[in-house]
Amino acid sequence: MSAIGIDITGKQFPARAGAPAREIFRDFRLDVAAGEFLVLLGASGLGKTTLLNIIAGLDTDYRGAIRFEGAPPRIAYAFQSPRLLPWRTVLENVALVLPSGAEGREAARAMLADVGLAELADAYPERLSLGQQRRAALARAFVLRPDVLLMDEPFVSLDEASAHRLRDLLRRLIIRHPATVLFVTHDSREAAALASRIVRLEGTPVHIARDIRVDLGAAERGSPARLQAFLVAAGLAEPEALSDEV
Amino acid sequence: MSTASRLMMSALSLLALVLVWQVAAWWAASPLLPGPAAVLAAMMRAAEGGALQRNIAITLARVAASFVIAMLLGSAIGIALGRSPRLNELFGPWVIVLLNLPALVIIILCYVWFGLTEAAAITAVSINKIPNVAVTMREGAAALSRDLDEMARVYRLGRWKLLRHVTLPQLVPFFTASARSGLALTWKIVLVVELLGRSNGVGFELQTAFQMFDVALVLAYALAFTAVVQLIEIGLLQPWERRVNRWRR
Numbered sequence: 001m002s003a004i005g006i007d008i009t010g011k012q013f014p015a016r017a018g019a020p021a022r023e024i025f026r027d028f029r030l031d032v033a034a035g036e037f038l039v040l041l042g043a044s045g046l047g048k049t050t051l052l053n054i055i056a057g058l059d060t061d062y063r064g065a066i067r068f069e070g071a072p073p074r075i076a077y078a079f080q081s082p083r084l085l086p087w088r089t090v091l092e093n094v095a096l097v098l099p100s101g102a103e104g105r106e107a108a109r110a111m112l113a114d115v116g117l118a119e120l121a122d123a124y125p126e127r128l129s130l131g132q133q134r135r136a137a138l139a140r141a142f143v144l145r146p147d148v149l150l151m152d153e154p155f156v157s158l159d160e161a162s163a164h165r166l167r168d169l170l171r172r173l174i175i176r177h178p179a180t181v182l183f184v185t186h187d188s189r190e191a192a193a194l195a196s197r198i199v200r201l202e203g204t205p206v207h208i209a210r211d212i213r214v215d216l217g218a219a220e221r222g223s224p225a226r227l228q229a230f231l232v233a234a235g236l237a238e239p240e241a242l243s244d245e246v
Numbered sequence: 247m248s249t250a251s252r253l254m255m256s257a258l259s260l261l262a263l264v265l266v267w268q269v270a271a272w273w274a275a276s277p278l279l280p281g282p283a284a285v286l287a288a289m290m291r292a293a294e295g296g297a298l299q300r301n302i303a304i305t306l307a308r309v310a311a312s313f314v315i316a317m318l319l320g321s322a323i324g325i326a327l328g329r330s331p332r333l334n335e336l337f338g339p340w341v342i343v344l345l346n347l348p349a350l351v352i353i354i355l356c357y358v359w360f361g362l363t364e365a366a367a368i369t370a371v372s373i374n375k376i377p378n379v380a381v382t383m384r385e386g387a388a389a390l391s392r393d394l395d396e397m398a399r400v401y402r403l404g405r406w407k408l409l410r411h412v413t414l415p416q417l418v419p420f421f422t423a424s425a426r427s428g429l430a431l432t433w434k435i436v437l438v439v440e441l442l443g444r445s446n447g448v449g450f451e452l453q454t455a456f457q458m459f460d461v462a463l464v465l466a467y468a469l470a471f472t473a474v475v476q477l478i479e480i481g482l483l484q485p486w487e488r489r490v491n492r493w494r495r
């Protein structure tokens with residue numbers, strides 16, 4: 001677990017064949033407390049993935065700094081696409097991020113069972129459905145017991161039952177091994193169900209449009225109607241959107 | 247098509263080729279175009295004293311040595327050029343020059359500079375093959391997946407894990423492609439090298455047979471050697487390719 005100070009004074013993508021230059025961030029500041037579950041909401045193409053890439057240290061072409069409190073954290077990143085190694089089995093993909101050895105393989109097998117992929121442990125990723133590949137990628141992220149967990153729309157393309165199960169698993173894992181989570185989604189109900197804080201991003205360059213603390217109990221998070229009521233009160237949803245939910 | 251019926255088709259096709267050959271030999275009725283039976287007899291004769299086997303073994307050893315050297319050096323050069331645009335700018339043109347130098351020129355230069363030695367022969371064959379391998383491997387190294395590389399960086403896979411699980415598997419198709427074309431090219435050039443500057447091996451025997459206009463012996467050596475190369479291809483290269491490709495859908 002580790003607090004994160006995000007301070008991006010400038011980030012732009014230069015003009016390339018066809019695409020004009022884009023300034024994504026200017027004087028963007030966001031402080032994430034240790035153990036916070038921060039959900040980022042924002043329109044497509046805004047810069048959410050870019051932000052996670054900068055935090056993960058993958059994108060160093062920006063001005064500013066990312067500061068982690070304390071020892072350098074163990075970071076796990078569930079990418080927007082699964083990014084599994086097609087030439088390794090599901091089990092090998094998950095065990096890959098752990099030190100080699102029987103212990104790592106056992107931990108990987110157990111985590112695969114937790115995400116519901118026990119039977120597919122020895123299959124190759126290309127023979128899995130996209131939803132199954134996503135779950136394998138999540139197992140890889142979780143098995144590391146990370147201090148910082150970055151998740152980029154991890155539950156899209158899953159049916160509601162699987163998504164629900166994985167949200168539960170995520171909650172349990174974080175209780176077992178606390179982590180600071182940055183979670184990108186387009187689904188504001190999912191945001192309310194998981195978050196301790198919701199940040200809504202807008203504009204070019206990106207600024208923080210809303211910054212909402214979420215203090216819901218387990219019972220409220222389990223009830224769609226109460227989540228909806230919270231979202232409406234917070235201005236993150238329209239009142240009538242409840243109709244499609246029973 | 248099943249493996250059995252595919253083998254059946256290949257066998258029929260080869261049989262047809264032998265028939266055409268037989269008919270042509272009857273029609274020509276000349277010692278310069280011996281039929282299958284005469285060639286088989288020549289093969290038996292060459293095999294009796296062990297000369298055929300010995301010469302094929304010697305040639306295969308040269309093929310193996312220069313093939314391994316060319317694959318190792320060519321891969322190293324290709325990966326370096328594919329990973330570094332700067333190196334590629336500096337040395338890419340060298341590879342193109344080598345690629346376009348006729349094999350014969352390289353062979354002659356090696357023999358002139360290093361003498362008519364085994365080392366010169368192996369060097370000549372390797373140098374002929376290295377630029378082909380380098381170009382193919384460079385293509386593979388330049389096309390490595392950024393996504394997987396980022397994944398490896400986030401999860402802090404060490405150098406060895408990165409190489410073994412992420413980088414090398416992406417290069418396998420390029421490696422097999424150059425191994426395949428490499429084997430075919432190498433054994434053809436080895437024959438020329440033997441013909442020009444060695445006193446044993448299939449190439450040398452072919453030259454001797456040529457000087458005596460012994461076409462049956464030429465064909466006997468050619469067929470026996472081609473068969474051995476095919477066996478290596480089917481018995482070694484193809485199973486290895488299937489093994490490394492078993493993850494594909």
Ligand SMILES: Nc1ncnc2c1ncn2[C@@H]1O[C@H](COP(=O)(O)OP(=O)(O)OP(=O)(O)O)[C@@H](O)[C@H]1O
Binds near residue numbers: 042045048049
């Ligand atoms: N490597 C790149 N080169 C140039 N432009 C880029 C690059 N990566 C992203 N962009 C641009 O930066 C903007 C932000 O991209 P980003 O992927 O961060 O969006 P996002 O908020 O994650 O969107 P989505 O919700 O659709 O995933 C987009 O307009 C995109 O076109």
Ligand SMILES: [Mg+2]
Binds near residue numbers: 048049050080152
């Ligand atoms: Mg994105």
